[in-house]
Amino acid sequence: MVFPPKIPVPKLPPLQAAATEGGGGAAAGFTMPGYSLPAYSPADDAGESTSGTKDSLTDKTKYWAINIWQGALLVMSINNQIYTTIVNGNTEDTINFPSLPQGIMVGKNSYVVKRLQPALTRPGINLTATQQSVFVGIIFTDRVAFPYPVPWVQPKLNAGAEVPLINQSTGVPLPLTVPRGYKATLLEYQWQLDQDSEHWIYIDGALALCPGISTAGQAVYVADIVPISTALIDPLALLPHTINWIVKNRGLNPMSGAATVVLILEAVGTPPFPSTKEARCPQCGTITTVPVHTNNITCKSCGFKYVVFDGAAFRRTT
């Protein structure tokens, strides 16, 4: 790896990630249709190393996904010199890279990391260390018997009835609780149902939005350019919030079909994301606490085996 020549640099302010919201495309960690790429692309993450070696940088305040920075650009300010390299890989709190020049060691330095974006040929998302995806949805069908081990597969919805969507990482019906220190942004949603349907979004228990009222069989897909977010009402995430999505059958017959919603949860000045989640048994409703990356769960009360998504593992489209 080629390091630039040693260029004396005036006293540097601490390097910081430009945590801007929206408008900047890559700044928010995901790229969506309708966004132009910024001329200046901010860092994906930044900080002060707590220790290091000639080929590693440790920041004990981080909780990175393993190898999320592989291939990324790492810029370090060491003794008023700037060193630039490409990351080999990373653990939760340590980035590894080819050795620095003889005698140069990482200590307590400021640094930034920036993914080198390959040309995207389609819209996608690219989550930063502080973001996590949440999938919620429901399938109405009479193809299987109930209770069914996939919690969001549900019986046909009767005419006039309404239900909330289901968190696919836990099997727990909405409302989704967004804790203090986090914000939730609705990224995209889609549904196709064989009866006329209504869709209603409640924030903190109050009816806030109507994403759509559709006719039987209509396929709806929306990727918001200006996403719906709890940041619109609480940009600093000073309070917890709830988000609910209700689907109602306003047709004459039991309804088949599916609805899926993708949200992004983002930490706002908060250590990212708990290591456990609370999953709900589709047979008896018992809540079981499991590691966040768990897919297969056996109910501790009734022994029913069921599966959930690992939404926390999803980082980017490729």
Ligand SMILES: [Zn+2]
């Ligand atoms: Zn159970």
